[in-house]
Amino acid sequence: MSLDDKAQKPHDRLAEALAEDMEAVNRLIRERMASENAPRIPEVTAHLIEAGGKRLRPMLTLAAANLCGYTGRYHVHLAATVEFIHTATLLHDDVVDESQQRRGRPTANLLWDNKSSVLCGDYLFARSFQLMTETGNMRVLEILSNASATISEGEVLQLTAARDLATTEEIYLKVVRGKTAALFSAATEVGAVIAGASDEQVRALYTYGDALGVAFQIVDDYLDYAGAADVIGKNTGDDFRERKLTLPVIKAVALADAEERAFWSRTIEKGQQEVGDLEHAMKLMAHHGALAATRADALAWAERARDALAILPQQPLREMLEELALYVVARIR
């Protein structure tokens, strides 16, 4: 291994280690996103799928399966399944959020219309269920159908929890599990299950995916307040302007006195924001240590992810997954 390899991001090292499998996943994805009956479908799905994305979730499935000594071919099906579920939720999310851009390109709902995004998302969901059914593994089907339910539950919960100051850290965590962690943990868990791993290994890889997903999302929410614009590619304070109850705000609200509560109620609940409000919100967060506590939470989740892997075989893939957990929080170290 050269120094150059060492300098690679863990994500790129994973991609390199799993290159052959990922090639098979990409082939399967292209094959299954087609539709001879409705040519509009591959147009819409290709627009999003070919735009790249990091293919992080399918790589997690492949890595988990390989790490548990799997020698079959169904991890490829499961990796494609996970990517299809992910893409379907993105198509629907962009309709729900009325988004204009995704992965640096105009969204499908903008290029075609909401209808196409809703229906092509449904198609990818159905295709994902076909793919997972082909594995013939009931436990895998349970895990992935449960994850799908958790994802949509989390999204609906986010809809209703938005702008509600009563949102607790517990509710936040449920939303985060739905938005992000449920598919991460399902991705790693099914990799272990299809490999016939022990219950202990399955649990370890579930915990890894779950904690990785939670850390990932908390970092995102932290950086929206703490990050410089050029690091995260969006402006600081977007979540504040969109009145989202993310972890830094939840922590600050929990410690707010009456006057501060009135401020949060005006800006987040009622949405009456004035010049200087974002700066005042940052000051309140600093005062209560809300950003520091959020950062500490993210680091703890990343640590939990890394530690979960301790019982797994000490192999390069395990190392890469460990590094990935630390890399997720590297931006906030």
Next chain:
Amino acid sequence: MSLDDKAQKPHDRLAEALAEDMEAVNRLIRERMASENAPRIPEVTAHLIEAGGKRLRPMLTLAAANLCGYTGRYHVHLAATVEFIHTATLLHDDVVDESQQRRGRPTANLLWDNKSSVLCGDYLFARSFQLMTETGNMRVLEILSNASATISEGEVLQLTAARDLATTEEIYLKVVRGKTAALFSAATEVGAVIAGASDEQVRALYTYGDALGVAFQIVDDYLDYAGAADVIGKNTGDDFRERKLTLPVIKAVALADAEERAFWSRTIEKGQQEVGDLEHAMKLMAHHGALAATRADALAWAERARDALAILPQQPLREMLEELALYVVARIR
């Protein structure tokens, strides 16, 4: 059996014969549409599910399973699965069509918003996959995941085929299979499969569901031109005004001369409709026998549905299904 029973609609007779099972299906539906994490979900889904609907699809599953001698309990799961898939597609359809009313009540997208309809539909899809997975029957999973893919394919195809005079009867049939027949045929087929029926019986019940669904949809499209407003609860000519390529129009276009083609192109493709156009369209259809041919097609599909049952045990349930096939076209006899 009293004379009164004889006078009942076949749908009501089925409901009566399957009352106990349907009670179990309704219990399971109520149980599984709940979400402790996201209370918005049962509100939205209950609005639609409790509004009634005919529960025709789950009854088809129950009837098929009972007719094939099934004595287990998983037909209840499958019937609930089928109703969840149906409800999910209705929620998404109403977003896609920007509908205002469904089953005599304002639609969910109107009462809440498009977001809730999209995400609650996704939730019901996921729940349906959980339910079918619980049966542990791989063949059932294949059938239902294939049906889900066909449904969304059909919907996307309808989106792109709309207003396109090149739409053939073959494309129309694919759309109809997606919109209606795919779930009908899956409903009856999985009932037979879960009962461990012979391949011949499974095929027969598949064919029944498929032909019933196609007949059902053709009748709808026929009545939109031929029916009196009070029979179908919508105005004659809605499809014309919405420029839909339904079977009567496709048949008339296929036989059109140059001048007639220009008329269809102006009214359907370009949407430039004037007073008297609907009447002229009806005249062209009459001239080419398009309505009569559409009606004949519907009757033939209903016949095909009824005939498919010939190899099944001669029981009251079979009779009711046969009557149902004829009842679907009774409105146009």
